[in-house]
Amino acid sequence: MAFLLLTRFCYYICRLKKIIHIVGNRPQFIKLAVLYKAIAESGMARQFILHTGQHSSHEMSGIFFDQLALPAPDIRLQIDNTDPDLFIAAATRQIRDHLFANNYNAVLIYGDTNTTYAAAIAAARSGQTLHHIEAGVRNGDLRVPEELNRVIADRLSSYHYCCTQYNLDTLKSEGSGKAGSFFTGDLMLDAYLRLPEDAAFRPEFSSYIACTIHRAEHILIKEQLEAVIAALNNIHKQIPVVMPLHPHTQKKLSGLSVKAAFRIIAPLGYSRMKAFLQHAAFIITDSGGVSREAYFARKKALVIMERPVWPEILTTGAGLACPPDTRMIEDAFQQLQQLEPDFEKAVFGKGNAASAISRHILNAL
Known part of the structure; x- marks a missing residue:
């Protein structure tokens, strides 16, 4: 009897479809957490996680897997992320080799990172079906690395899951909005609504600006980073600016002629970052993810991007x-304070993106 049950169990496991999630940085871990759970609850697929190591420190990686209750990655690549082009080349080759050796029914990629770009190329070369989560995002500037990553990922994907109706309309205007393209809402909103903030968080200031700076074009071009730091120093004289500092940005600050006069703190895990944003008076960021979280938190945000995504x-x-x-x-921050926002619009859906995306993926399988 036991042998028969084991045989049936093995037969059931073998018949399950295989899905691989390819991730590498903080926002992707957050999106993965809610979608992984939704797919797991269906009982219809075996899931695998490949972590490229684009964010490899515990503060930017391990803490998120711990706090979000994600299983440890099944495959963890050890790639130096110092040079983006070398990272992409190595990640593409290693992901391709893994996909050739392991046939999956669906390859899931997230957002617009170098991990996303590498995985898209690898999946195309290995002939496996690619699903792009957070598709259709554009700012129209191919000089920005993330824009190139988005365009390539969308062109190579068979299925597109869009955070907003505008994203879906963009795909349609490009000729990519076919039967496999859907407006599902944003997994980041799912996570924001479901995952608790750190109740023990106590802000250092009664009123402050939550700030994050990490974009490559800002931290790699000295003049741009100095301009941003100088502005933040001046704004800090009005309202305290508090910045959880990305490790890569921290290295760049030491070589600047303009020194940061605002408050710098260590990187934050998801629950503490959520509390950090919730307690802030305003948010200044160059992050697409944080700008969305600011909207979820009903905070007015200044986005340091000439062409916001x-x-x-x-x-x-x-x-x-x-x-x-x-x-x-500085001028934009003064204008920001006068805005009267409408936070009631369901721009990013209604917080059910994980179930919608899971349903579409499983139907495609």
Whole structure:
């Protein structure tokens, strides 16, 4: 009897479809957490996680797997992320080799990172079906690495899951919005609504600006980073600016002629970051993910990007965008304080993206 049950169990496991999630950085871990759980609850697929190591430190990686109750990655690549081009080349080759050796029914990629780009190329070369989560995002500037990553990922994917209706309309305008393209809402909103904030968090200031700076074009171009730091120093004189510092940005600050006069703290895990944003008076960021979390938290945000990737937020009156110029950042922050936002629009869906995406993926299988 035991042998018969074991045989049936093995037969059942072998018949399950195989899905691999390819991730490498903080926002991807957050999105993965809610979608992984939704697919697991269906009982219809075996899931595997490949972590490229794009974010490899415990503060930017391990803590998220721990706090989000994610299983440890099944495959963990050890790739030096110092040089983006070398990282992409090594990641593409190693992911391709893994996909050739292991046939999956669906390869899932997230967002617009170098991990996403490498995985898209690898999946195409290995002939496996690619699903792009957070598809259709554009800012129209191919000089920005993430824009190139988005375009390539969308062109190579068979299935597209869009955070907003605007993203889906963008795909349609490009000729990619076919039967496999859907407006599902945003997994980041699912996570924000379901995952608790750190109740023990106590802000250092009664009123402060939560700030994050990490984009490559800002931290790798010294003049741009100095312009941003100078603006933040001046704004800090009005309202305290508090910045959880990305490890890569921290290295760059030491070589600047303009020194940071605002408050710098260590990187935060998801639950503490959520509390950090919830308690802030305003948010200044160059992150697409944090700008969305600001909207979820009903906070007005200044996005330091000449061409923001989420213009939907700006159209609600919840944010402004500006380039990395000292005077323009300071002027935009003054204007930000006068905005009257509409946080009621369901721009990013209603918090059920995980179930919608899971359903579409499983139907495709």
